[in-house]
Amino acid sequence: MKSAIILLSGGLDSATTLYYAKQKGFKTFCLIFDYNQRHKKEIEHAKRIARISKSGFQVIKIRLPWKGSSLLDKKIPLPVNRTMIPDEIPSTYVPARNIIFLSFAASYAESIGAGAIFIGANAIDYSGYPDCRPQFYRAYQAMVNKGMKAGVEGRTIKIYTPLIRKAKAQIIQLGLKLKAPLDLTWSCYGGGAKPCGRCDSCVLRERGFMEARGKRSEVR
Amino acid sequence: MKSAIILLSGGLDSATTLYYAKQKGFKTFCLIFDYNQRHKKEIEHAKRIARISKSGFQVIKIRLPWKGSSLLDKKIPLPVNRTMIPDEIPSTYVPARNIIFLSFAASYAESIGAGAIFIGANAIDYSGYPDCRPQFYRAYQAMVNKGMKAGVEGRTIKIYTPLIRKAKAQIIQLGLKLKAPLDLTWSCYGGGAKPCGRCDSCVLRERGFMEARGKRSEVR
Numbered sequence: 001m002k003s004a005i006i007l008l009s010g011g012l013d014s015a016t017t018l019y020y021a022k023q024k025g026f027k028t029f030c031l032i033f034d035y036n037q038r039h040k041k042e043i044e045h046a047k048r049i050a051r052i053s054k055s056g057f058q059v060i061k062i063r064l065p066w067k068g069s070s071l072l073d074k075k076i077p078l079p080v081n082r083t084m085i086p087d088e089i090p091s092t093y094v095p096a097r098n099i100i101f102l103s104f105a106a107s108y109a110e111s112i113g114a115g116a117i118f119i120g121a122n123a124i125d126y127s128g129y130p131d132c133r134p135q136f137y138r139a140y141q142a143m144v145n146k147g148m149k150a151g152v153e154g155r156t157i158k159i160y161t162p163l164i165r166k167a168k169a170q171i172i173q174l175g176l177k178l179k180a181p182l183d184l185t186w187s188c189y190g191g192g193a194k195p196c197g198r199c200d201s202c203v204l205r206e207r208g209f210m211e212a213r214g215k216r217s218e219v220r
Numbered sequence: 221m222k223s224a225i226i227l228l229s230g231g232l233d234s235a236t237t238l239y240y241a242k243q244k245g246f247k248t249f250c251l252i253f254d255y256n257q258r259h260k261k262e263i264e265h266a267k268r269i270a271r272i273s274k275s276g277f278q279v280i281k282i283r284l285p286w287k288g289s290s291l292l293d294k295k296i297p298l299p300v301n302r303t304m305i306p307d308e309i310p311s312t313y314v315p316a317r318n319i320i321f322l323s324f325a326a327s328y329a330e331s332i333g334a335g336a337i338f339i340g341a342n343a344i345d346y347s348g349y350p351d352c353r354p355q356f357y358r359a360y361q362a363m364v365n366k367g368m369k370a371g372v373e374g375r376t377i378k379i380y381t382p383l384i385r386k387a388k389a390q391i392i393q394l395g396l397k398l399k400a401p402l403d404l405t406w407s408c409y410g411g412g413a414k415p416c417g418r419c420d421s422c423v424l425r426e427r428g429f430m431e432a433r434g435k436r437s438e439v440r
Contacts, residue, residue, distance in 0.1 A: 058285050058286075060283075060285075061283070062282075063280075063281070064324075064327060064328075064331075065278050065280075066278075066327070066328055066331035066332065067331065068331045089369050089372070093369060094327070095326070095327040095329075095330035095331050095368060095369065096323050096324075096326040096327035096330065096367070096368060097327075098367065099323040099326060099327070099363070099364070099367050099368070100320070100323040100324060100327060102323075103316050103319040103320040103322075103323040104284075104316075104320060106315070106316040106319060107284060107286070107314070107315040107316035107317075107319070107320060108284075108286055109315075110315035110316065111284075111286035111287065111288045111315050112286065130366065130367055130368055130369060130371065130372045131367040131368070133366070135366045136363070136366040136367040138366075139359070139362045139363040139365075139366040139367065140363050140367065142359045142362065142363070143319070143356070143359035143360050143362070143363040144316075144319070145359075146350065146353070146355045146356040146358075146359040147316070147318065147319050147350050147351040147356040147359065147360070148315060148316060148319070148350055148351070149309050149313060149315065149350060151350065152309070152350045
């Protein structure tokens with residue numbers, strides 16, 4: 001059985017991606033990051049999703065000693081009720097976050113002989129992060145092919161972004177179809193016990209569910 | 221004054237690279253990794269070199285929960301007295317090590333507005349790691365340009381590999397010329413209190429000093 005590493009944040013997109021990989025026949029190993037994110041709560045959600053999906057998982061602890069992102073620094077206010085503008089990068093951007101996450105995934109993949117990495121990045125209903133765009137993933141793939149033993153030996157560690165061109169409502173519909181436990185997912189950036197309803201992540205989630213079902217869903 | 225991030229391991233190559241960057245007029249910030257390497261000793265050497273060079277520095281702690289490299293797992297014997305063959309990748313290879321290190325450097329660079337990253341990678345007198353070759357760095361540069369805010373906004377974070385095509389003896393000569401504190405550097409992979417003299421890193425260092433000076437040097 002072929003193996004895959006799944007970057008699992010605990011949100012809608014990564015949970016759907018995990019179930020997509022399972023449906024494609026991969027044995028799934030999840031990589032969860034504790035990077036001192038404001039919304040640490042997502043880590044427990046990710047672990048629950050990994051367990052219920054019967055995937056292996058690892059939690060990687062990262063501490064970036066530099067500041068500047070409102071997702072890492074509670075002193076910087078989180079942007080709320082924002083009109084998302086293409087190419088505008090909000091303060092929740094963490095420099096090189098997906099570059100770092102994927103680098104651990106590449107290491108994990110090669111260590112266990114997995115030929116695939118899945119990431120739920122999305123460039124439609126998203127916050128404008130440059131490391132969520134298709135051109136970034138193409139460049140990352142080329143880099144991995146040059147910098148790793150697998151690539152040198154002619155085996156590719158392939159990076160899959162199955163959601164990259166889907167709208168949030170389509171992702172939700174796919175997740176429901178794949179029976180991904182969307183009720184266990186967590187999206188809010190706020191760091192509170194309940195979703196704030198106003199950050200980008202809450203807004204995109206809410207709008208996605210409304211569009212997916214034509215009404216507010218109980219599954220939020 | 222323009223700023224640069226220097227990946228500093230504590231060995232000859234990175235110390236020389238640091239002094240090269242200083243000589244080029246950069247304000248230098250060193251990134252040192254504690255990745256549970258067998259030769260942890262290098263971390264203290266790196267810190268000393270950063271301090272003596274009057275650079276800022278950060279130590280990043282990383283724990284890779286997967287095994288398979290003799291540089292991380294003391295149960296795997298370290299290859300010794302090896303005849304280095306081009307394209308043969310030894311057991312000291314850590315999957316995606318430089319990919320991971322550079323990803324933190326990219327994050328650090330963007331966070332402090334630095335436009336340069338220096339890494340002392342070398343593809344001449346080296347252990348055959350794929351992430352030390354020029355084609356890898358070209359691909360990494362292209363990926364950083366696509367995946368970061370700086371790239372999107374038309375500012376490049378440039379990755380410099382000034383030693384990539386130098387033989388070890390040339391690196392030592394350059395280090396001496398730049399007055400890099402080569403006497404403070406540490407190369408041995410072995411993890412002992414004294415250099416083992418038999419691992420790749422010791423062999424390359426010894427041979428480099430012999431070629432650089434035509435005789436054994438006191439500065440080892």
